[in-house]
Amino acid sequence: MRFYSATLSRLLTAATLLFSPIALAEQAVSDGRYEIHYNAFNSSFITPEVAQQNGLIRSKYRALVNVSVLKIEEDGSKSASTAVVSGQAANLLGQAQQLEFKKIDEGNALYYxxxxxxxxxxxxxxxxxxxxxxxxxxxxxxFDQRFYVD
Structure with a gap:
């Protein structure tokens, strides 16, 4: 199980760095108390094993949004933080899909x-x-993002 968690973490990082059209722009917000990182990518970028292990749907017509929250401590260190995360994805016609987020806890890292x-x-x-x-x-x-069938 630890292998799949580590694999998911590496794949999410790789998707952020390699496949996101806005990979060069940092996708994070911070207010000095929390740092919120987010990205979206095609679900076919994760392996079938990682998708099954984490209950994610993998398809060339599905994308995933990844959100992680870090709490900024008084000494400047950062630690994974829980959060209530919700959202939607809407097309140019305003047709929206509500996003249901799954919490993936790797101990020292949390992803939604x-x-x-x-x-x-x-x-x-x-x-x-x-x-x-x-x-x-x-x-x-x-944020806006364009998606392509993989």
Whole structure:
């Protein structure tokens, strides 16, 4: 099981660095208390074994959104933080799909993964709500990304 978690972590990192059209732009927000990293990629980039192990749907017509939250400690160190994560992916006509996120806990790393469908060469606006502190308002993150069938 640890092998699959480590594999998922490496694949998510690789997808961020290699396959995301906005890979050169850092996809993170920070307010000094929390750092929220996010990216979206085609679900076919993960192996069938990793998808099955984590209950993810893998298809050339599905994408995944990955969100991780780091708490910034007073000494500047960072640690994985839990959060309430929700979101949607909407096409240019405003047709939206609600994202249901799964929490993947690797001990020292936490990921929230949500999936959605897309068609060839489709531009989607992804809107995320990330609330690491239940006593504070959620962060709203929006980004556009074009998806291609793999």
């Amino acid at each position: 993964i949500g999936g959605f469908r897309f068609t060839e060469d489709e531009q989607l606006k992804i809107t995320l709500s990330v609330q690491p502190d239940p006593n504070k308002p959620a962060y709203t993150i929006e």
